[in-house]
Amino acid sequence: MALYGQKQFHIVNHSVPREDGFDKVTGRATYAADIKYPNMIYAAMLRLVGVASAKVTKIDTSKALKLAGVLAVFTADSFPKMKSWARYFYITDTVRYVGDVIAIIAAETYAIAEEAKKLIHVTYEELPAVFDIREAMKEGAHPVHEEYPDNIFTDSIYTLRKGDTEKGFEQADLIIERTYETQYAEHAYIEPEAVVASEDSSNGEMTIHASAQNPFFTRRYVADILQIPLNRVHIIQETLGGSFGGKEEGVGLLAARAAFVCHVLHRPVKMVYTREESILESSKRHPFLLTYRAGVKKDGRIVAWEATQIGNSGAYNNQTQFLNWRACAHCAGAYDIPNIKSKTFGVFTNNVHSGAFRGYSSPQLLFAQEQFIEEIAEELGMEPLKLRLINCLRDGSTVATGAKVSEVLLPDIIEYTAKQTDYTKKYEQNKTQSGRIRKGIGMAISHRGCGYGAESPDAAGAFLIVNEDASVLLHSGIAENGQGLKTVYCQIAAEALGVPYENIRFFGTDTHRIPDCGMTVASRGTVMGSQAVKKAGEKLNLILREHACTLGFFDSGKGGAPNDRIAQDLVLREGHIFDPSYHEYQVPLADVTNIALWKGLNMAAYEWHVPDPCIQEHDTQQGRAFPTYSYTCVVAELEVDTGTGEVTLKNVHSSHDVGTAINPALIKGQIYGGIVMGWGYASMEEVVLKNGIVGSRNLDEYLIPTAMDMPNMKVSIFECDDNSGTYGAKSVGEPAIECVAAAIANALYNATGRRIRCNPAGLENVLIGRKLW
Amino acid sequence: MQKLKFVLNGKCVEVEVEGCARLIDVIRENLGLTGTKEGCGIGECGACTVIIDGDAVDSCLYPALRAQGKNVTTIEGLAKDGRLSALQQAVLDHHALQCGFCTPGFIMSATALLNKNPKPSREEIKNAIAGNLCRCTGYEQMIEAVLDASGQTEIDNDSA
Numbered sequence: 001m002a003l004y005g006q007k008q009f010h011i012v013n014h015s016v017p018r019e020d021g022f023d024k025v026t027g028r029a030t031y032a033a034d035i036k037y038p039n040m041i042y043a044a045m046l047r048l049v050g051v052a053s054a055k056v057t058k059i060d061t062s063k064a065l066k067l068a069g070v071l072a073v074f075t076a077d078s079f080p081k082m083k084s085w086a087r088y089f090y091i092t093d094t095v096r097y098v099g100d101v102i103a104i105i106a107a108e109t110y111a112i113a114e115e116a117k118k119l120i121h122v123t124y125e126e127l128p129a130v131f132d133i134r135e136a137m138k139e140g141a142h143p144v145h146e147e148y149p150d151n152i153f154t155d156s157i158y159t160l161r162k163g164d165t166e167k168g169f170e171q172a173d174l175i176i177e178r179t180y181e182t183q184y185a186e187h188a189y190i191e192p193e194a195v196v197a198s199e200d201s202s203n204g205e206m207t208i209h210a211s212a213q214n215p216f217f218t219r220r221y222v223a224d225i226l227q228i229p230l231n232r233v234h235i236i237q238e239t240l241g242g243s244f245g246g247k248e249e250g251v252g253l254l255a256a257r258a259a260f261v262c263h264v265l266h267r268p269v270k271m272v273y274t275r276e277e278s279i280l281e282s283s284k285r286h287p288f289l290l291t292y293r294a295g296v297k298k299d300g301r302i303v304a305w306e307a308t309q310i311g312n313s314g315a316y317n318n319q320t321q322f323l324n325w326r327a328c329a330h331c332a333g334a335y336d337i338p339n340i341k342s343k344t345f346g347v348f349t350n351n352v353h354s355g356a357f358r359g360y361s362s363p364q365l366l367f368a369q370e371q372f373i374e375e376i377a378e379e380l381g382m383e384p385l386k387l388r389l390i391n392c393l394r395d396g397s398t399v400a401t402g403a404k405v406s407e408v409l410l411p412d413i414i415e416y417t418a419k420q421t422d423y424t425k426k427y428e429q430n431k432t433q434s435g436r437i438r439k440g441i442g443m444a445i446s447h448r449g450c451g452y453g454a455e456s457p458d459a460a461g462a463f464l465i466v467n468e469d470a471s472v473l474l475h476s477g478i479a480e481n482g483q484g485l486k487t488v489y490c491q492i493a494a495e496a497l498g499v500p501y502e503n504i505r506f507f508g509t510d511t512h513r514i515p516d517c518g519m520t521v522a523s524r525g526t527v528m529g530s531q532a533v534k535k536a537g538e539k540l541n542l543i544l545r546e547h548a549c550t551l552g553f554f555d556s557g558k559g560g561a562p563n564d565r566i567a568q569d570l571v572l573r574e575g576h577i578f579d580p581s582y583h584e585y586q587v588p589l590a591d592v593t594n595i596a597l598w599k600g601l602n603m604a605a606y607e608w609h610v611p612d613p614c615i616q617e618h619d620t621q622q623g624r625a626f627p628t629y630s631y632t633c634v635v636a637e638l639e640v641d642t643g644t645g646e647v648t649l650k651n652v653h654s655s656h657d658v659g660t661a662i663n664p665a666l667i668k669g670q671i672y673g674g675i676v677m678g679w680g681y682a683s684m685e686e687v688v689l690k691n692g693i694v695g696s697r698n699l700d701e702y703l704i705p706t707a708m709d710m711p712n713m714k715v716s717i718f719e720c721d722d723n724s725g726t727y728g729a730k731s732v733g734e735p736a737i738e739c740v741a742a743a744i745a746n747a748l749y750n751a752t753g754r755r756i757r758c759n760p761a762g763l764e765n766v767l768i769g770r771k772l773w
Numbered sequence: 774m775q776k777l778k779f780v781l782n783g784k785c786v787e788v789e790v791e792g793c794a795r796l797i798d799v800i801r802e803n804l805g806l807t808g809t810k811e812g813c814g815i816g817e818c819g820a821c822t823v824i825i826d827g828d829a830v831d832s833c834l835y836p837a838l839r840a841q842g843k844n845v846t847t848i849e850g851l852a853k854d855g856r857l858s859a860l861q862q863a864v865l866d867h868h869a870l871q872c873g874f875c876t877p878g879f880i881m882s883a884t885a886l887l888n889k890n891p892k893p894s895r896e897e898i899k900n901a902i903a904g905n906l907c908r909c910t911g912y913e914q915m916i917e918a919v920l921d922a923s924g925q926t927e928i929d930n931d932s933a
Binding site for chain 1: 801806807808809810811812813814815817818820847848849851852857861864865866867868870871872873874875876877880898899900902903904905906907908909910911912913914915916
């Protein structure tokens with residue numbers, strides 16, 4: 001048992017206050033929509049909205065152009081290129097989904113730009129379309145893209161082969177197969193996307209203030225549309241009002257559109273999505289159609305597992321291939337199964353494109369896998385907890401990719417959480433209840449590969465500068481998304497450098513100040529992205545101790561020591577340099593830096609970290625997919641009104657092995673937030689699409705949980721001795737959500753005896769077992 | 774254009790506004806206070822919450838001219854001489870924010886609550902902030918912060 005509290009650190013492993021907290025509680029924090037330039041204009045986007053597949057034949061802009069205050073109307077013809085480097089369209093004349101932009105209006109005010117939209121007359125021919133992935137895969141279905149005639153996104157196919165499933169199924173006493181389906185879900189970050197573009201005409205530099213999750217990623221779009229080098233594009237990430245994977249491609253497109261209008265009209269341009277536009281154009285959580293087949297021995301051992309995982313990519317590829325790689329690696333849940341065969345792929349449809357969303361496929365897969373495990377248990381007549389414990393990963397197990405895992409706390413976490421919640425007793429009691437209000441308890445477990453793994457090199461850099469007053473500036477290309485990254489990075493820098501936390505400032509990510517460090521995704525920021533921060537801190541710590549020696553602070557006699565000291569004899573901690581043998585003599589760091597500057601000594605360190613490679617064999621996906629895994633167990637308790645289908649989530653206990661808790665309060669915030677977001681996904685959140693038309697247009701129709709919906713929450717943080725991540729830290733941002741909907745679905749079954757195999761569990765789904773629309 | 778005069782964060786302000794102007798636009802655009810945020814424009818998310826004569830109000834739904842002669846407080850009006858209000862400090866202490874976009878609206882709703890009800894229960898707090906959507910925090914630390922700001926502390930049983 002290793003609950004938080006056993007480790008010894010000075011600054012990490014403590015709940016220090018947020019680096020950006022003061023600005024955020026006073027309203028001073030600047031978000032992209034708050035930026036204003038003199039002479040600034042506004043641009044608005046025109047879409048067909050009511051048609052998901054069409055060829056635009058004519059756009060009559062004459063009336064709009066006559067409206068006072070309208071400066072220009074851009075259509076596909078007026079853009080230098082329609083298609084971005086990443087296949088989406090800045091603007092298009094062929095609509096493949098309702099979010100596609102067909103015209104952009106620039107005007108003196110936002111209101112005029114919006115008014116002008118109504119004066120534009122569009123003529124179009126409606127084209128055939130396909131919306132359901134089963135339909136899209138049928139012969140003769142309308143191809144969304146000419147390059148993919150059968151709509152299967154071939155670049156996103158991943159197949160995994162571990163052991164021999166044929167033999168495994170032969171050995172099985174029982175074979176069981178089930179299919180599950182998940183829905184479109186919206187990120188619903190509270191800040192709608194916003195960008196402000198401004199060009200310096202003297203040197204052609206384009207500056208963009210953006211609500212960008214990944215400033216370097218956004219930069220590619222701007223350089224692409226303007227066809228200028230990356231060093232002429234300056235992206236400043238303003239305070240980001242939530243993202244969860246959603247402000248990637250969409251913000252890139254928005255930034256490029258603003259940059260182009262700004263470049264043509266020679267005026268700063270602001271573009272802000274309305275909530276309706278944000279829901280319309282931005283990516284969604286991939287809906288998945290998931291079929292699992294398992295071969296099981298009577299004693300509960302799972303000996304064979306087959307998975308078919310099909311994602312609805314929507315109209316454009318938005319990271320489907322990367323997401324599917326992760327889905328492939330996690331195709332068999334947190335279980336040690338000797339024989340596994342799986343196929344994962346995406347299918348194009350004329351729906352909103354699916355993209356990255358917290359979990360990157362795991363909430364979908366686990367919704368199915370963790371219910372499937374319980375369905376297997378039921379067929380075997382075994383308690384689901386027992387089945388999990390028989391098969392779950394533990395020290396020495398091999399995951400689906402064949403790699404061995406160690407330091408696995410999963411069995412401990414499961415048993416601890418079950419005990420804390422009195423799971424077994426309640427589970428049995430609930431099965432025999434009667435009456436209108438029924439109680440349910442459900443469990444789900446997971447393992448999650450930390451960081452990019454074999455998807456991409458998980459490399460990043462960091463730059464630390466000490467000033468003469470011993471204050472420190474930290475630069476990183478990994479960005480604050482609201483999760484607390486600045487705080488965690490300042491803690492790690494302070495720990496490694498040996499200065500107080502308050503001395504470090506990480507003011508923000510800006511593409512002119514640091515190399516591209518990859519994206520702030522995959523819950524990689526703490527586990528891997530910050531390795532370079534630690535390295536730079538350690539390097540600078542040594543440099544400053546050397547300076548203390550060079551400048552004579554530790555010559556013989558100083559502090560009573562008989563000999564001259566070298567850097568290796570000294571310690572720099574909490575802003576003081578000292579010789580542990582003569583520790584009463586402490587030199588404040590500022591005394592050293594103040595002289596070092598004027599002596600021309602280096603007071604900065606830049607480091608780049610590349611973790612050990614993760615390599616897999618492509619056709620079988622066997623090999624080391626991730627440096628390490630986070631482990632999770634969630635138990636949810638709820639009540640169902642069997643008269644109305646209303647579900648009240650009462651209690652959720654969420655236990656996580658985070659390796660080392662860099663900042664426990666921030667971790668709790670991630671987990672609480674993940675529980676509530678997961679509850680929304682399980683019960684009320686669905687972007688309703690009918691023939692590709694988005695029916696949930698604003699937050700009155702797309703409902704997310706409020707404070708009145710939240711359950712009582714209990715968080716247990718476990719730590720272990722796995723040192724793969726920075727100071728032993730592992731991922732938590734995505735683990736926090738991934739098991740929640742699965743645990744709720746299992747609790748619903750425990751309460752009602754009805755399996756919800758199609759998420760979410762809205763009233764009618766709970767009551768009659770299907771959705772009504 | 775019509776003249777609008779009201780008290781904003783303790784100071785008298787006067788602006789010329791269109792008859793249809795929304796209070797949020799007057800605060801953000803005309804008066805330059807950008808702490809008040811717009812998240813949905815239809816009064817669902819509460820990011821634009823301000824306090825008008827003691828009540829928490831969605832400024833995106835509020836016609837600016839209705840504020841004539843009234844007392845309006847925004848997030849910028851809470852700290853006095855650089856000192857945070859007890860609630861602002863509690864929000865920091867409890868890590869009751871993440872991305873921060875909903876934070877001003879939430880703080881305004883909770884401030885209006887505490888002004889009327891200095892010792893609210895957990896349920897009363899939930900009710901008061903039910904109109905403030907937060908996608909990051911799961912609300913738990915927000916509620917703890919409001920309880921703390923009102924001098925009520927809850928025993929934290931969590932293993933962290």
